[in-house]
Amino acid sequence: MPEIKREVRPIEVNYVCDACGRGMMSPSGDMDADTGDIEHHCLICDHQQTFQWRAYPRIDHIGLDEKT
Numbered sequence: 710m711p712e713i714k715r716e717v718r719p720i721e722v723n724y725v726c727d728a729c730g731r732g733m734m735s736p737s738g739d740m741d742a743d744t745g746d747i748e749h750h751c752l753i754c755d756h757q758q759t760f761q762w763r764a765y766p767r768i769d770h771i772g773l774d775e776k777t
C-alpha cells in the first residue's frame with residue numbers, strides 16, 4: 710500500500726449527561742485495563758455513567774469534506 714495523505718480537522722466530542730441534560734460528562738478515573746470501563750460523572754449533577762473503551766471529552770479527526 711502506498712502512503713496516502715489527506716487533510717483533516719480536529720473536533721471535540723463531548724457527552725451530555727443523560728440525567729440532567731445540561732452537564733458534560735468527565736472521567737472519574739483511569740480505564741479498567743481488563744474491561745475497558747471508564748467511569749464518568751456529570752460536572753453539574755454528579756450522575757455516574759460508565760463508558761467502554763471511550764472517554765469524554767475527546768478529540769476526533771475527520772476529513773474536511775465529512776460531516777460531524
Ligand SMILES: [Zn+2]
Nearest residue numbers: 726729751754
Ligand atoms: Zn447531569
